[in-house]
Amino acid sequence: MTDSGANSKQALLRTILDRFFIYGDLETLIPFGNGHINDTFVSTWNQGGNRLHYTHQRINERVFTRPDEVMENILRVTRHIREKLEGAGDRSRRVLTVIPARDGKPFVRDPEGGWWRSYCFIENARGGDLASSPEEAALLGKSVGRFQNQLADIGGERLIETIPGFHNMETRYTRFHQALQRDEFGRAGGCRGEIEFLLENEKRGSLLIRSLWEGTIPERICHNDTKMNNILLDENTGEALCIIDLDTVMPGTSLFDLGDLIRSVATRVREDAQDLSGAGFDMALFRALVGGYLSEARFFLVPAEYTLICESGRNMTQIMALRFLTDYLEGDHYYHTERPLHNLDRCRSQIALIRSMDNQWEEAEKTVKELS
Numbered sequence: 001m002t003d004s005g006a007n008s009k010q011a012l013l014r015t016i017l018d019r020f021f022i023y024g025d026l027e028t029l030i031p032f033g034n035g036h037i038n039d040t041f042v043s044t045w046n047q048g049g050n051r052l053h054y055t056h057q058r059i060n061e062r063v064f065t066r067p068d069e070v071m072e073n074i075l076r077v078t079r080h081i082r083e084k085l086e087g088a089g090d091r092s093r094r095v096l097t098v099i100p101a102r103d104g105k106p107f108v109r110d111p112e113g114g115w116w117r118s119y120c121f122i123e124n125a126r127g128g129d130l131a132s133s134p135e136e137a138a139l140l141g142k143s144v145g146r147f148q149n150q151l152a153d154i155g156g157e158r159l160i161e162t163i164p165g166f167h168n169m170e171t172r173y174t175r176f177h178q179a180l181q182r183d184e185f186g187r188a189g190g191c192r193g194e195i196e197f198l199l200e201n202e203k204r205g206s207l208l209i210r211s212l213w214e215g216t217i218p219e220r221i222c223h224n225d226t227k228m229n230n231i232l233l234d235e236n237t238g239e240a241l242c243i244i245d246l247d248t249v250m251p252g253t254s255l256f257d258l259g260d261l262i263r264s265v266a267t268r269v270r271e272d273a274q275d276l277s278g279a280g281f282d283m284a285l286f287r288a289l290v291g292g293y294l295s296e297a298r299f300f301l302v303p304a305e306y307t308l309i310c311e312s313g314r315n316m317t318q319i320m321a322l323r324f325l326t327d328y329l330e331g332d333h334y335y336h337t338e339r340p341l342h343n344l345d346r347c348r349s350q351i352a353l354i355r356s357m358d359n360q361w362e363e364a365e366k367t368v369k370e371l372s
Helices: 003-019 067-084 134-151 169-182 188-200 207-213 254-265 283-297 303-307 309-329 342-359 361-371
Strands: 025-031 039-047 050-058 115-120 220-222 231-234 240-243 250-252
Touching (some): 003 025, 067 115, 067 134, 134 231, 134 283, 188 342, 207 309, 250 254, 254 309, 303 309, 309 342
Antiparallel strands (some): 039 050, 220 250
């Protein structure tokens, strides 16, 4: 988000803040975080001498075309988890709390028609882009396993698919082929190696989604975007507290979440690194992460899911490489970018990770068998 974009959205947010159930005197309102999709701000309020913070996000309507359905899913999921945490002294730090509007809705529309939501800010917590140690990787894995376990019995109607086909590799490849054929911005010539790699791996990339369609693995409620920076850690203890960015919580497979976690945690460089000399798949982090995940997930996983654990990491890395390159070919309209080749750099880092995974494939499969 550019400075001018942040300023205009901040001005819009100021016009509607009093329509949320927040009391006190507004002291500060600043942009926050570096998310790819939604615009986020944090406010500080003086409430009787105490300073409290809230998170505010404008939902990206180009990505989430029905923000009301997104919020319906989020309310169902957070309420269910909150019930599971009944009696926990720090429950408000372990699940997002939606601040309702004064009309009772979980969102407010701004004068331009934008959709805004507010949450209680989780204090003394941090996100991250790279795991600092195997111990931290284990905590991250456990948090995702716990999240899936908490939602395993949610019941009621099927959650809404907020982005239909979100992890449908075949649909993603159809769009990739279209972008490649059009080459509207004349960029294909500068990324032939990346294009060739993704074309060579097209058939293998459909293994996970086809296993779900064919019923080999069960449909479950999952987060669908469990990259490391969507998991908040306690600043003092390092404990994994809360999974955030719940826009994509919907039906899928548990392996989407585990695979995305493997992609973002068992790696040695940032997702958008330009220098890939140190890129690679970290086996120690992988072992710790999978062990932490299975400590919670073994209570509901079926044998077929275990057999695809390694493939899940490769698959989710591939779909992200594909999405980054597609967005690059289409002119960088989906992901926020900060430099001309940002999406291409992201794609290249994912391909480097896949190659490193392939070089250690036998050891990774052996590790999963030992932990299962």
